[in-house]
Structure formats: C-alpha cells, structure tokens
Amino acid sequence: MLRQLLPRCGRALRAPATLRSSQILPLQTWQTARCYSIKPAAASAAKVLDLDPTKLSIQKTEKPKTLVDPSKLIFGREFTDHMLTIEWTSNDGWLAPSITPYQNLSLDPATCVFHYAFECFEGMKAYKDKNGDVRLFRPDKNMERFNKSAARIALPTFSPTALIELIARFAKLEERFIPNERGFSLYLRPTLIGTQKTLGVGAPHSALLYVIASPVGPYYPTGFKAVSLEATDYAVRAWPGGVGDKKLGANYAPCVVPQLDAASRGFQQNLWLFGPEEYVTEVGTMNLFVALRDKETGQKELLTAPLDGTILEGVTRDSILGLAREKLAPEGWLVSERKITMPELHEASLDGRLIEVFGSGTAAIVSPVRKISWKGKLVDCGLTEHEESGEVALRMKNWMEGRQYGDEEHDWSYKC
Ligand SMILES: *Cc1c(COP(=O)(O)O)cnc(C)c1O
DSSP states (O other), X not given: OHHHHGGGOOSOOOOHHHHHHOSSOOGGGHHHHHHHHTOHHHHHHOOOBOOOGGGOEEOOOSSOOOOOOGGGOOTTTOOOSEEEEEEEETTTEEOOXXXXXOOOOOOOTTBHHHHHOOEEEOOEEEEEOTTSOEEEESHHHHHHHHHHHHHHXXXXXXXXXXXXXXXXXXXXXXXXXXXXXXXXXEEEEEEEEEOOBOSSOSOXXXXXXXXXXXXXXXXXXXXXXXXXXXXXXXXXXXXXXXXTTSOBXXXXXXXXXXXXXXXXXXXXXXXXXXXXXXXXXEETTEEEEEEEEOTTTOOEEEEXXXXXXXXXXXXXXXXXXXXXXXXXXXXXXXXXXXXXXXXXXXXXXXXXXXXXXXEEETTTEEEEEEEEEETTEEEEOSOOTTOSSOHXXXXXXXXXXXXXXTSSOOTTEEEO
C-alpha cells in the first residue's frame, strides 16, 4: 500500500511532529497530511483519535464582515466570518479542530470528492432566544443522521457530542450574525468530504469535515403562501435499498431537472411518488404530511410515510410526529407513519375528506400545499381559496418555534 500511495503525494514530506504540533493548519495541508499518514513510523506510533473539542484552536478574522440588512437576506448567499474545520486521516483519526476565517479550500483536481461524490451534509439552525442566548434545535438528531450518511459512503464517523460541542462554540462565536427576531436564524451546514487524491475508487484515507454558517430570514416573510405541486411521473428520487434516506450530495443534483420541469408548468415544487401503487413519498426536499378523515369512521388522522429506506429521516418530521402524539392525539387525532397512495389521496380529496397537506423541513418548518397536479387532474388539498395554510400546519409551526426559540424550556433545545 505504501508503494502505491507514496508516488501520489506530489509534495515534500515534513516531519509528522511538525504538522501535529501546529494548532492552526493552513487549509492547503491536506495532501501533505495524507502523505504523513502513510509513513510507517507515524502509522505504528499513532493512536487513532476521536474528535476532541478540547483541542480546538481559534483564529479570528482581521476583517469582520459588514452585516447585511436582515430583511435583504437570501437563503444561503451570505456567510459568517469564520468556518470550523477538522481533518481526518485513516492513520491518525480526527486531528485538532480549528476555527479560522472563512476561506476557499484548495484541493487537487484528482481529489475523490470531485469524481465519486464522497460527500454528505447536514442542515440545522441556531436561534437566538429572548435573552440573547444562542440555541440549537435537536442537534443530536442531526449528528446521528450525519454519522449514518458518512458511514454509508465509507467516510469516517465521529463522536456526536464532540461535534455538537464544537458547533455550539462556532455558532456562539458567530452570534452577531443571528438577528434577534422571530423567523431569523443561523443556518448551519456541516459538510464531510473525502479528500484523498486518487482516481481509484475506494474508501478515502483522508477526509475533511467543515461547518459553514449562513444567516437566514423567515421562509415566508409575509406569512404562509401555499404551494402547488406537480407529481413527477418519469423519475424516482429514492428506492428500497438505495441511499435516498441519507443526506448525500449525490442525491440532490438529479432532483433539479424534475423541479425545473414542474416550475415550467407553474408548480412551485415537485412531488415524488414511488412504484406502480404511486405511493406519496416526499415533496422536493421536504417530508410530507397529510391530514384526512377516515372514509368509514370519520376519524381524523395525521400521517406521513414510514421510514422504509425511501424517506429522508427529517428532524422536523420526527418533531412534528412527536408534537402530534403529544398534543393532537389527546384531541382525538390518529397519528400514523403509514403509506398512502396518490389514488387514495385523490379519493379523499373528491370525498371532501382531505383536511390539509403540508411539507416539513428545517428551512420552512412547514410548507402548506394547495393542490397537486397528477395524471391531468388537479387534486385539491383542502384549503379554501382564501386560506394559505391549514390549522394543523399553523399550530405545528407555532409549537416548533416555541421550542426552537426557547420560549418553552424543553430538552429539544440546546443552549450553546
Ligand atoms: C433534509 C431533507 C428533509 C428534511 O429534513 P429536516 O431534518 O427536517 O430538515 C427531507 N427530505 C429530504 C430529501 C431532505 O434532504
């Protein structure tokens, strides 16, 4: 292995000790770090390390950015002053984490992430509460999912509590970017990439975990706006045994064309169906909830698709299910994770039993649906002409925000 790998390290080797003693590594040292990791001496001496927040070094920017007027924020366009980075090598494990000024990465064109999509990511937010404290929302769920995504594509996993601690430090450092207003937050994007320089397909021997942050405003600045969907009939997002239940970058680029097609016909999002039964799975990059009445008994039911491998395990999905079991079930609602087909949804709509339909995800929390275009029909999802949201979606948004912004002290909220 040594002979195979060494010629690929097109850089001079320096002593491993020099590298490890340096707390702030220039970002360009990945290739060099990889070369060290395959030196036999370093390999035999090194103990593979887990992520260690106590080793964090912080190098603050000398050019703090000017804050953008919160009302002018566009999702994912502005970034904060700094970034959190942690390198990993198969021999040494996780190296010392660092917070540095936000900057470009420098990677060899042969780096495996560019060729074979060794990339997974997370999407989570930091909120400011009424006392000005910074809070994360259920970060343990994001870390659990991040580790599952990483493991599926042979990238390294890490201690979830260690990364939460580091992300909390980072979010707190960037707190001036979080407007102290309802609906505003700091969107955090943990990203993990394989950095090995090789065109050979295999498990990367080096990786980089980084977290960047983008201040964001409310998804609906002027209140809910119900969207209309087009059911996609020629493409499948996810399938049993596939990777649609993981947050891998490779899952997202193929979703854009169906999205553009839907948009060209005036629909804001596309609806993903699965199989000849036409099971309703997800909407765009959100989970989907349906509220309806039972045909025979009239029993009210809030349902979402089960986690059968074709559904992304949304943290918002899980939270809505939890809130529904806690607050709607006592009102007589049935709360289910079960499959529903497009013909069943259509029938409920025709019978007037469809109460409401909404998407769920970190960006919008809930996104109400007005109608679905399917097989030349427009399926009405239960809103009256003048409504932009149903009752359930609205209540869910308020309950979620109560916990996200720390109005209600709850163990879903993590104070940084
Ligand atoms: C991220 C994502 C969701 C929503 O997950 P949250 O954790 O609630 O933000 C749903 N579906 C897909 C395909 C996603 O990528």
